Amino acid sequence: MHRVKVRVVEDALDANSTIARANRDDFDRHGVTVVNLMSAPGAGKTTVLERVLADGLGSVRAGVLEGDVQGSLDADRLAHLHLPVVQLNTDSGFGGECHLDANMVRSALPSLPLADLDLLIVENVGNLVCPAEFALGEDARIMVASVAEGADKPLKYPLMFRSCELVILNKIDLLPHVDFDVERFRHYLDQVHPGVTVMTCSARTGEGIGEVRDWLAALPERTASPV
Amino acid sequence: MHRVKVRVVEDALDANSTIARANRDDFDRHGVTVVNLMSAPGAGKTTVLERVLADGLGSVRAGVLEGDVQGSLDADRLAHLHLPVVQLNTDSGFGGECHLDANMVRSALPSLPLADLDLLIVENVGNLVCPAEFALGEDARIMVASVAEGADKPLKYPLMFRSCELVILNKIDLLPHVDFDVERFRHYLDQVHPGVTVMTCSARTGEGIGEVRDWLAALPERTASPV
Numbered sequence: 001m002h003r004v005k006v007r008v009v010e011d012a013l014d015a016n017s018t019i020a021r022a023n024r025d026d027f028d029r030h031g032v033t034v035v036n037l038m039s040a041p042g043a044g045k046t047t048v049l050e051r052v053l054a055d056g057l058g059s060v061r062a063g064v065l066e067g068d069v070q071g072s073l074d075a076d077r078l079a080h081l082h083l084p085v086v087q088l089n090t091d092s093g094f095g096g097e098c099h100l101d102a103n104m105v106r107s108a109l110p111s112l113p114l115a116d117l118d119l120l121i122v123e124n125v126g127n128l129v130c131p132a133e134f135a136l137g138e139d140a141r142i143m144v145a146s147v148a149e150g151a152d153k154p155l156k157y158p159l160m161f162r163s164c165e166l167v168i169l170n171k172i173d174l175l176p177h178v179d180f181d182v183e184r185f186r187h188y189l190d191q192v193h194p195g196v197t198v199m200t201c202s203a204r205t206g207e208g209i210g211e212v213r214d215w216l217a218a219l220p221e222r223t224a225s226p227v
Numbered sequence: 228m229h230r231v232k233v234r235v236v237e238d239a240l241d242a243n244s245t246i247a248r249a250n251r252d253d254f255d256r257h258g259v260t261v262v263n264l265m266s267a268p269g270a271g272k273t274t275v276l277e278r279v280l281a282d283g284l285g286s287v288r289a290g291v292l293e294g295d296v297q298g299s300l301d302a303d304r305l306a307h308l309h310l311p312v313v314q315l316n317t318d319s320g321f322g323g324e325c326h327l328d329a330n331m332v333r334s335a336l337p338s339l340p341l342a343d344l345d346l347l348i349v350e351n352v353g354n355l356v357c358p359a360e361f362a363l364g365e366d367a368r369i370m371v372a373s374v375a376e377g378a379d380k381p382l383k384y385p386l387m388f389r390s391c392e393l394v395i396l397n398k399i400d401l402l403p404h405v406d407f408d409v410e411r412f413r414h415y416l417d418q419v420h421p422g423v424t425v426m427t428c429s430a431r432t433g434e435g436i437g438e439v440r441d442w443l444a445a446l447p448e449r450t451a452s453p454v
Binding site (some may be wrong): 040041042068070071073097098125126127129130145148149152154156159171172173177178179 | 267268269295296297298300323324325352353354355356357360373374375377379380382383384385386398400401404405406431
């Protein structure tokens with residue numbers, strides 16, 4: 001059973017890569033830099049986004065594609081930011097998948113004002129496994145880890161931590177109240193992804209959010225390809 | 228592409244149900260009650276288990292099957308409890324799956340001393356989506372939610388919350404430090420799974436663990452089928 005299943009998964013991943021390249025071509029043609037934002041459920045992706053985008057990103061025009069299994073809670077939370085926000089549900093015609101894939105993102109492209117964007121942030125489904133396996137056509141991957149989750153996560157979900165350019169350690173306001181050893185987390189992270197950029201923040205208090213905002217605001221210029 | 232994929236998933240789920248029934252037959256023959264323990268990454272499944280099993284379950288002989296994508300960190304943490312603990316990795320021949328399925332559990336059965344157990348707790352991979360879709364042959368499902376994750380999770384991952392007999396709300400020692408509205412969580416939970424049993428606890432401080440322990444210790448008698 002599993003040999004067949006692995007083969008099917010490989011075929012699906014091949015198909016996904018082809019569609020991801022088509023997405024990437026569309027993004028490049030419009031000069032849009034795309035970020036795939038991932039985390040476990042409840043690590044704080046949406047709250048980080050709310051904080052980072054609250055006062056805009058300078059001259060960078062940002063939009064958000066919200067991925068969820070069901071519902072539009074996260075898109076609703078971002079509505080007050082007056083940015084283009086599009087909700088994408090994996091249970092509407094996509095079998096309730098635990099991750100976004102390139103085809104789902106492709107289905108949302110007509111709803112996105114690509115010509116008016118410099119940066120598109122795609123918030124993936126909360127999950128530390130499968131989202132890392134499916135390219136969407138993105139330029140960069142960010143993951144958010146929370147100090148409430150425990151320091152062992154890089155060792156337990158290595159592909160996720162390995163596939164990101166930036167790891168944001170969120171909820172640092174909780175550090176006095178949880179048994180989270182930041183040095184041990186960095187040590188484990190270094191084992192699976194040496195040299196990866198790490199930023200610490202609290203989306204609740206705003207501490208450290210400026211650094212994340214600067215990184216995101218600089219990304220379109222950093223990844224610019226000749227249009 | 229997705230129509231084909233959904234068809235494949237349905238076939239896989241049919242095959243899974245068949246194997247789950249075979250597991251269930253084996254468990255029944257040995258008089259073992261089986262719990263499928265699920266949560267998001269870092270919600271505290273292993274710490275809850277450590278606390279609950281620290282002083283045993285009275286006359287109930289318990290064992291643990293630890294599911295992880297990679298590594299044996301959780302099994303190592305439980306080693307001091309002097310219970311049968313078996314580690315099952317989804318990346319060893321199972322394609323790094325984001326969930327356990329009946330076949331993976333079946334592959335671990337020869338390593339488990341079923342004849343010496345009354346209760347087997349299967350700790351699933353940390354994920355709020357796919358684990359809920361795959362029966363393992365269990366008698367009951369428990370999920371652990373953490374107050375650090377946010378109160379909206381029942382609405383965002385309804386299948387998971389709907390499929391469990393018991394919802395454990397963990398990390399209540401963090402309530403003074405997070406924006407988590409317990410009443411709102413219960414209200415959302417009631418929308419997706421009216422009447423489900425809810426227990427609150429802190430695996431860190433031990434508060435509320437006694438109630439969880441009593442529930443687990445009573446489970447074999449409650450689910451006993453004529454052997």
